[in-house]
Amino acid sequence: MNGNSIRITHHFDDCRDKKDNFLLDLSVSGHADYLVTGDDDLLTLNPFYGIQIVSYRTFQDFLSAN
Structure with missing residues (x-):
């Protein structure tokens, strides 16, 4: 299995649900x-x-159209 790790460079507090x-x-x-x-x-x-x-x-529709 392959994977990538993501280094968190941004921290946001914009969502109504903080979780x-x-x-x-x-x-x-x-x-x-x-x-x-x-x-x-x-x-x-x-x-x-x-x-x-x-x-x-919406994403499924986008993929189907492209």
């Missing part, structure tokens, strides 16, 4: 293009520092 901030930290530090979630507290932040925060359905 979700680590996902923002990981996404930005890891240079993610998308954060796929069903969490409304995260979805309301879309876009976030150039990262598209989308539902599974």
Whole structure:
């Protein structure tokens, strides 16, 4: 199995649910293009520092179209 480690370089406190901030930290530090979630507290932040925060359905539709 292969994997990458992500060095956390950013720390955010933007999410209404403070327990979700680590996902923002990981996404930005890891240079993610998308954060796929069903969490409304995260979805309301879309876009976030150039990262598209989308539902599974929206991401699935995007993949099907491309």
